Structures are given as C-alpha cells and as structure tokens.
Amino acid sequence: MSISKKQPTARKRVNKKKQALPLHVSHTRKPDNLTDKEWQTILRRQIAEKETFTIENLDQEPIYSNYRVFSAKSGNTYKVALRSKDNSLNFCSCLDFKTNQLGTCKHIEAVRLFAGKKRGMKKLLDVLPVLSYSSMYVSYTGEQKVKLRIGTEGEKKFKNWSRKYFDRDNTLLPAAYFDIEQLLLEAHKINAQFRCYDDALQLIIKYREKHNRKALLEEKGDQLLKDLVNVSLFPYQQEGILFATRAGRSILADDMGLGKTVQGIAWAMLLQQHLNTHKVLIICPTSLKYQWKTEIEKFTGRSVTVIEGNALTRRALYENDENYFMIVSYHMAGNDWHYINQMNPDAVILDEAQRIKNWKAKISQHIKRIQSPYALILTGTPLENNIEELYSLVQYIDPFQLGSLHHFLRKHQLTDTDTGKVTGYKGLNEIGKQLADIVLRRTKKEVLKQLPGRMDKTLFVPLTPPQQDLHKEYADAVAQLVNKWKRFGFLNEQDRQRMLNYLNLMRMVCDSTYIIDQKTNHQTKLDELFNILDELFLIEDEKVVIFSQWERMTRLIAERLKERGVKFENLHGGVPSKRRESLFENFNNDAQCKVFLSTDAGGVGLNLQAASYLINMDIPWNPAVLEQRIARIYRMGQKKNVSIINLVAQETIEHRMLSVLKFKSAVAAGVLDNGEDCIFLGDDKFKQFMQSVETLTQEISQTITSFDTQEQEEIATQYNKTEKDADDNNMIERLENESLQQPAVKIMTTDDPREETAATIVQHGMNFFTQLINTLSNQDAVEKLTATITETDQTTGQTYLKLPIESKQTVEKALHLLSGLFKAFDK
Known part of the structure; x- marks a missing residue:
C-alpha cells in the first residue's frame, strides 16, 4: 500500500514539472504553450535576474513588506509593496507596473528573487500577510479604478460603511469622488490606521478637475475665448x-x-x-x-x-x-x-x-x-x-x-x-x-x-558658432567703414564697393558658409527647411516653391532633394530662356513634381499656382522683390489658400532688417538686390543709406550673444554639420558670387579719403570692368541694367540713355578731360 501511495504521488510530481513555466523565453516571439500574460511575466523575471538592483526592506517584515529598489541601469529609485504571492495586491511605483496590467514588473520580480534567496524565506512566501488596516488603492488591471481593501480591524463596520461609497465590487462610486473629504473623515473614525494611497488620491483629483472643466465650458462656452490674444x-x-x-x-x-x-x-x-x-x-x-x-x-x-x-x-x-x-x-x-x-x-x-x-x-x-x-x-x-x-x-x-x-x-x-x-x-x-x-x-x-487667402509666417533660426564668427567678422568690417564715413563724411568708390561686399557676405553667411567658401557647410536653415518639407510632403497634393537669392544655396537644396528622391524643377540665371517654359509646365502639371526651386532669376514672369506654399530661404531688402516672389503663387486665379514662410537667421543682419530697415524701403530699394548700386548713389541718398547701415550695425552689435558651451553643443548636434565639396559648373553664377566674396583686388587706403594713387585708379577700373563683364554675361542682368539706364519719353516715344552721377561738377570735369584728350589727338 505504501508503494502504491507513493507511485501516484510521483506521477503527480512529474506532471507538475511538465506544466511548470519555462525559465527562459525569447523576448521577440511568444512560445505557443504560453499565454501573453505568462510570457510577459517571465520576461520581466528574466530581466530582474540579469540587471543589478539595490534592494532595501523598509518595514523589516520577513517577506510581505515595503521595499526601496534602486536600479543601477536607469539610476532611478522605486517603491515596491509586496502584499500577495499571486501579485493581486502587489504594487510598484514604476510606469511599467501601472500600464502592463500584469500585476508585476521587473522591480517586483527582483524583490521576490531577493527575498527567496534568504534561507527559509521560500516557505514564508506561502504564509500570506494579515493586513489589519483598511485602505483605498488603485487597481491597474484593465481600466484604472479606485478600490477599497478591508482589513481585519473594524472589518464589520467597514463592510457596512462601504455600501455608502463603494459598489459590490468595492469600487468607488462616481458620486463619491466629490465626497472624498467626508469619506476619509468617516473612515478614520472607524479606524485611525485607514490609508488612502497617493495614486488613489491623484486619480480622484484628476476626475474632479475634469468634471469641473466640463462644467466651466458648459457654463461660459465661447465667453472663455474673449481677450485671450x-x-x-x-x-x-x-x-x-x-x-x-x-x-x-x-x-x-x-x-x-x-x-x-x-x-x-x-x-x-x-x-x-x-x-x-x-x-x-x-x-x-x-x-x-x-x-x-x-x-x-x-x-x-x-x-x-x-x-x-x-x-x-x-x-x-x-x-x-x-x-x-x-x-x-x-x-x-x-x-x-x-x-x-x-x-x-x-x-x-x-x-x-x-x-x-x-x-x-x-x-x-x-x-x-x-x-x-x-x-x-x-x-x-x-x-x-x-x-x-x-x-x-x-x-x-x-x-x-x-x-x-x-x-x-x-x-x-x-x-x-x-x-x-x-x-x-x-x-x-x-x-x-x-x-x-x-x-x-x-x-x-x-x-x-x-x-484667409494668404498667411505669412517668419521662422527664426539660430546660427552655428562658425556662422556667428564669420558674421561678426563682416559686421566689424562694416562698422569700420561706417566709422570712416562718420569721420570724413565721405567714402570713395572702392570703400563703397567694400561696404557692398561685406553686407552681402553677412547675408550669405546667414544661409550657409558654403555660399562663401564652397568647402564647409555650417548652417541651420537647410535642416529647418527639410523639417518643414518632411511635414508638407505628408499632405496629399501639396507643392512648394522655394526661393533663395544665392544659386549656391539652391544647389545645396537640390542635392538633398535628390538624395531623398524628391522630384523637383530648378531655375537659376544659367537656365536659358527657351528651357524655362518647360520647367513651369512640368511643375504645374506633373503630380510627382513637388518642389520648384528658384533664384530671383525666376522672380518675375512665372505662374506657379500649383503650389500653395512658398518658402523664402533669405529675405530681399527690397520689398518689391519679395512681393515678386510671392506673386508667383499668390495671384489672380489662385484657387488655393497660400502660406508664405520666411526663414530668418536670429540676431543677424536679416533679423534686424525686419524692424530697422523695413520702413526705409525707399532707401533700401534696389540696394543689394541687383538693382541700384550704392556705389553710384548720390550724396544725399548715400547719406541716408549709410545712416541706415549705421543703425543696423549698432543693433547687431547690441543683440549678438555668445552661446555658452552647452548651447553650442546643442546646436551642433541638432543640425547637420557634414561638409561637402561641390564643383561649380555655372561660370556666370561663380563670377557673380565671387565678386561678392572678397574685394576684386587688394585695397589700399589712407587716412584722407580724397587721396587717390595711380594704383587705386587702376583698381577702380578693374572693379568696373569686372562688374561690367559679370553683368553682360547674364541675360537677365543685361535686361535689368538696360531698364535702369534708359527712359522713354511718353510724348515722343523716343528712348534716352540716363546714367546716375554724383554731381553736376563730375560731368563738367569729365567733359573737360575729354576736351583735353581731343586736343592732344589734334596736335
């Protein structure tokens, strides 16, 4: 009999081992013999075995106690309450416990392993704790609920009292959320050890606040919106x-x-x-x-x-x-x-x-x-x-x-x-x-x-530290010329050219250092542009026009569009007039063509109404040029609402232009925008221009801030710092840009701006011919120059040549010079 009794017992033990949960499972694939809950529980136990935890028993109870658990991996500390063997009453303050609906987490499993390793503790796991106090807690199984657990002290009184505030499942009734103060007062009268845990109280407060907001909206409605902005x-x-x-x-x-x-x-x-x-x-x-x-x-x-x-x-x-x-x-x-x-x-x-x-x-x-x-x-x-x-x-x-x-x-x-x-x-x-x-x-x-039909938005972007350094260098050079002008009341032609160069360099560096040296690519605008495009491309049928004054900037954009496989059209000064019409047609009619990329060579004469977004990588100083860009998509017959986005470098010449120079459009018109050259401005107009530049440079010097180390690291990591070399295949654009990168010849100056050496005169001539060659090499530039220096008499229809001159005396000196030359030839 004894043998027969032992045999069934042995069989039961064998069956029990077969049914036991495995010690190790894959974290990517659920074993077929396990439920989701069993699989996820074992995974957390496996993590608890591998990770390093520091565990402290706070109440010194043998097993079922409160613990402090420190995770060496995350550096965080959690509170764990071990209350039951089946995890029905256990608690951890970590988010995983509150959302996984398992009743356990790696911290609870770590505490169970910690307790089970001590001699004799495994037997105590079967000895469930007797909790004398009653408490309100949050059940995280399924929908969050505030529940009541009744302890041994005052058990009968609590059961009778609970009917007032809790349902049969001991879940807090909705109406009781607003009587919580009275509820707690009555509960403590039954037993002073009654507990309401923090997460239960927070859930109650959250419920009440949501109800109060709803009541506020129902009572006042749209009145809440008055005078907010x-x-x-x-x-x-x-x-x-x-x-x-x-x-x-x-x-x-x-x-x-x-x-x-x-x-x-x-x-x-x-x-x-x-x-x-x-x-x-x-x-x-x-x-x-x-x-x-x-x-x-x-x-x-x-x-x-x-x-x-x-x-x-x-x-x-x-x-x-x-x-x-x-x-x-x-x-x-x-x-x-x-x-x-x-x-x-x-x-x-x-x-x-x-x-x-x-x-x-x-x-x-x-x-x-x-x-x-x-x-x-x-x-x-x-x-x-x-x-x-x-x-x-x-x-x-x-x-x-x-x-x-x-x-x-x-x-x-x-x-x-x-x-x-x-x-x-x-x-x-x-x-x-x-x-x-x-x-x-x-x-x-x-x-x-x-x-509305048109919405305009300006986005400010920071400069990278290398951009800041260059921008400051050029701003200092402008400031020196301003001081020279203030001292003598005059700048010669060469200084005026230098002024023009440095102002343009300040604007270029706001886009990218690549425009200046074609080697580095320190920038933020390009990355912000593609943050915008990534969002736009998710909108069905949306197209965008992107303008930049600098061909090299459009070249950088084109490279990234190609890398992403985005179909686009690209217009710049080097594109022959015969090819331009096909660019417009492709963009307007090809659903796959998402972007039209253009310099100001495409600022007029285009109809790009297929787009409803226009992004300006840089802002022209001449408001008319900006409106010409916008008119490419926002014009008569446009059926879409259009959005204009201007990218402006923060605390730079671009930023200050918005507030300092926008009311000086009469002075700024044409200057630095392929229009009237400040070299040929009359004295009064040049004086106004220099006063504007002085205000501009003063504002810049006052607002430029130096980033601390952490800020520099943040900008450096946020933006792409990849430096790329690129061949310049467009000779016209190369000549135009190089003429703005640095003075065409080495400049020699004296304290007296009226002193002109023979070498300086030659240099002036070189500058003139270089600019003339650049202009005559570009059809658009020739057309603009022609429009600038000619005028048609409305009465006779006859066309006259007009040239800006410094003064009447300048003409007289030139005529005397020519007269002397002719006399010399006669002799």
Whole structure:
C-alpha cells in the first residue's frame, strides 16, 4: 500500500514539472504553450535576474513588506509593496507596473528573487500577510479604478460603511469622488490606521478637475475665448483651444500652417484667466525658442523668459523667475527635468514633439519625467513612420490611455509569422476612436473655407558658432567703414564697393558658409527647411516653391532633394530662356513634381499656382522683390489658400532688417538686390543709406550673444554639420558670387579719403570692368541694367540713355578731360 501511495504521488510530481513555466523565453516571439500574460511575466523575471538592483526592506517584515529598489541601469529609485504571492495586491511605483496590467514588473520580480534567496524565506512566501488596516488603492488591471481593501480591524463596520461609497465590487462610486473629504473623515473614525494611497488620491483629483472643466465650458462656452490674444481667432482655432481646455492634457495635431502656436498661447492664457495657473513652460527645438518669444509678445504683450546659460544660471531662472511664460529647448529640459519639477509648472507645451517620438531615446525618457497638471503637445505629424511614435506621444499625455506597449502592438501590428518583421497595421480607426478625447487633428482641406487667402509666417533660426564668427567678422568690417564715413563724411568708390561686399557676405553667411567658401557647410536653415518639407510632403497634393537669392544655396537644396528622391524643377540665371517654359509646365502639371526651386532669376514672369506654399530661404531688402516672389503663387486665379514662410537667421543682419530697415524701403530699394548700386548713389541718398547701415550695425552689435558651451553643443548636434565639396559648373553664377566674396583686388587706403594713387585708379577700373563683364554675361542682368539706364519719353516715344552721377561738377570735369584728350589727338 505504501508503494502504491507513493507511485501516484510521483506521477503527480512529474506532471507538475511538465506544466511548470519555462525559465527562459525569447523576448521577440511568444512560445505557443504560453499565454501573453505568462510570457510577459517571465520576461520581466528574466530581466530582474540579469540587471543589478539595490534592494532595501523598509518595514523589516520577513517577506510581505515595503521595499526601496534602486536600479543601477536607469539610476532611478522605486517603491515596491509586496502584499500577495499571486501579485493581486502587489504594487510598484514604476510606469511599467501601472500600464502592463500584469500585476508585476521587473522591480517586483527582483524583490521576490531577493527575498527567496534568504534561507527559509521560500516557505514564508506561502504564509500570506494579515493586513489589519483598511485602505483605498488603485487597481491597474484593465481600466484604472479606485478600490477599497478591508482589513481585519473594524472589518464589520467597514463592510457596512462601504455600501455608502463603494459598489459590490468595492469600487468607488462616481458620486463619491466629490465626497472624498467626508469619506476619509468617516473612515478614520472607524479606524485611525485607514490609508488612502497617493495614486488613489491623484486619480480622484484628476476626475474632479475634469468634471469641473466640463462644467466651466458648459457654463461660459465661447465667453472663455474673449481677450485671450490680441488677434482674431478662426472658428477651428477656437474649437482647438476649448478642446485642449476640456481635455486638460491633449495633442493638437493640425496640419502645418493652421496656427498651432497661437492656439497654444491662447490656451495658456485661458488657463491663467479661468483656472488660476501661474507658470507655463514651453519646450521646443533650439531654433524655435525666439520664435515662440516673439509670438507670445506679439499676441499677448507679456514678458517671456528664455532659459539659457550654464546650469547655475538656468536653475536660478527656474527658481526665481516671475514671468508666466518660460521657454526652454528640449536638450536643456532633458538635462534640467528635476529642476523643472521643483518649479512645479502648471502647464507644459511641447512644440515639434517629434523629439519624443522615439520612446527609447534618452531625451524622450527625460522629458516624460516632467510633471504638470496640464499639457499640450503640438505636432503636425503625430503618426509618421510607425504606430510606436503615436504611442510615445500619447504616453506623455496619458500613459494609461493605450495600455502597455506590448498589448498595443500585439493588437495593431501585422507581422510575418516566420521572421517577426512588421508588415502592416490593423485597427487604426479603433485607435482614433480610443484617442478622440485627447487628440484633435484638422487638415487644411477641412478648414479651407475659414482660412484667409494668404498667411505669412517668419521662422527664426539660430546660427552655428562658425556662422556667428564669420558674421561678426563682416559686421566689424562694416562698422569700420561706417566709422570712416562718420569721420570724413565721405567714402570713395572702392570703400563703397567694400561696404557692398561685406553686407552681402553677412547675408550669405546667414544661409550657409558654403555660399562663401564652397568647402564647409555650417548652417541651420537647410535642416529647418527639410523639417518643414518632411511635414508638407505628408499632405496629399501639396507643392512648394522655394526661393533663395544665392544659386549656391539652391544647389545645396537640390542635392538633398535628390538624395531623398524628391522630384523637383530648378531655375537659376544659367537656365536659358527657351528651357524655362518647360520647367513651369512640368511643375504645374506633373503630380510627382513637388518642389520648384528658384533664384530671383525666376522672380518675375512665372505662374506657379500649383503650389500653395512658398518658402523664402533669405529675405530681399527690397520689398518689391519679395512681393515678386510671392506673386508667383499668390495671384489672380489662385484657387488655393497660400502660406508664405520666411526663414530668418536670429540676431543677424536679416533679423534686424525686419524692424530697422523695413520702413526705409525707399532707401533700401534696389540696394543689394541687383538693382541700384550704392556705389553710384548720390550724396544725399548715400547719406541716408549709410545712416541706415549705421543703425543696423549698432543693433547687431547690441543683440549678438555668445552661446555658452552647452548651447553650442546643442546646436551642433541638432543640425547637420557634414561638409561637402561641390564643383561649380555655372561660370556666370561663380563670377557673380565671387565678386561678392572678397574685394576684386587688394585695397589700399589712407587716412584722407580724397587721396587717390595711380594704383587705386587702376583698381577702380578693374572693379568696373569686372562688374561690367559679370553683368553682360547674364541675360537677365543685361535686361535689368538696360531698364535702369534708359527712359522713354511718353510724348515722343523716343528712348534716352540716363546714367546716375554724383554731381553736376563730375560731368563738367569729365567733359573737360575729354576736351583735353581731343586736343592732344589734334596736335
């Protein structure tokens, strides 16, 4: 009998081993004999075995206790509460535990391994803890719920009392969320040891605040939108602001050009006026910090703090600054997340949020540690390459909305059964419905009737440190000439040419150092351009026209378009007139041709109405030239709404031109824009021009700032620093650009500008002939020159030659000189 009794026991043990969960599984493919939950639990146990954790028992209970777990890999510390063997009551403060719906995580598994290694502890795992106190906690299995666990002390009283606030499943009733203060008071009267955990209280507060916002919107509605910003908001923008207010934390995913920035600013103002917020932090790319600052000041009149400087300076700003709006780059915010949390911002706005689309990236993980009651993500491309990007964005807004990443991907990814490679996606409409309360997206086509015919936007981009150095060098040279003019009241022709050269060099370096030396390519505009294009190319049937004054800049753009396989047309001064018509037709009629790239050789005579976007890589000083560019797409018969985007280098000659010289169009007209040459300006007009240049250079010297080391590193890593050599196959453009790169001959100056040496006179002649050759080699330039120096009498129809001269005396001297020459020949 004893043998027969032992045999069944042995068989049971064998069967039990067969059914035991495996010790090791693949992290990419689920074993067929395991459920998803079993597979994911084992994976976390495997990670717990490999990683290094420092574990401290806080309550000194043998097994079921509270623990502090430090992860050497992440550098973070977590709180773990071990309450049950089956993980039904266990808790960890990490995000994975709260979203995976497993009841465990690698930290809980690490604690179980830690406890099980001690002698005799494995037996204690079967001895479940007796919890005397009652508590309110959050159940993270399925939808988050606040639940009641009743302990041994006052058990009967708690069961009777719970019917007032909890359902039969001990889940908190919706009405009880608003009676939480009374609930806690009554519970503590039954037993003073009653506990309401922090996450339960936070969930209750979140529920109440959402209800209060909804009530506020129902009561006041559109009245909340009054006097938020000093600009009229379109109906869809008003809708976006109210949507973000209702959600509290949301994603605004409108198409590019629909005004996400102004909606974000107005939303922040609504929070301050009606929900008593005190601090809004805007996190954006480095290149957009001052763009946001300018927009906020323009729309609200408020002062803005831009977070810059070394770590101590930034920390002081976080702690002491009193401005409502603060702006910081992603790079700095990632480094400073702990200081930001100490500041306790009420709201965070993430602009161009593709910086956190990669959930594995360190900067993404750091940004997601920043805490605030309200948050708004602005992005035109919430789903660009894969659904993991969308998941990463939603994770910051509400980490529980889509559940665990594993379940989300298993539900919506299509994979190859053999290789496991992702082949497609399913159930995308279901995702849209699931996110309807926190994601709002409007396309340009949907709101077309609300939009004006033309929208202009200026985007400020920073210079790289090498660009800054060159820009300052040329600005200093201009300043020296200005001082010389102020001292003597006169600049000779050669100095005027130098002035023209250096001003043009300042403008060139704002685009790229390649325009100047054709070897390096330090720039930011090209990278910002393709950030814009990447977003535009996702919009069906959209086309874009890109203008730059410099052919070498268009050459750089063309190279990148080719690398990306984007079909485009390219017009510049070297393209014969006969070929131009085919370029226009191809762009307007070929659906695959997305970009028309042009210098100002294409500023007139083009009809490019197939495009609804125009991007200016650089701004002409002559407003008429700018309007000529815009007229290529915004003209009579245009059926589309058009957007004009101007890329302007921050704190440079371009930046100052917008405010200092825009009202001096009569002076600036033609100067540096292939029109009237400042060398031939009359004294009065040249004096006005020099006064404008003086104001310009003074403003530049006052506003140019030196980046600290971290800021330089941030710009260097954000933008492409690849240096490329390129052959210059266009001789005409090469001559034109080289004439602006440096003085044509070595310049000799004296303290007295009136002293002219024979060599200097020869140099002047060389300059004149060089410019003349360049002009006569270019058909467009010849046409412009002809229009400049000729005039037709409207009465007789006769055409006359007109030349700008310095004064009447100059003509008299020239005639006397000619008279002397003729007399010499007669003799």
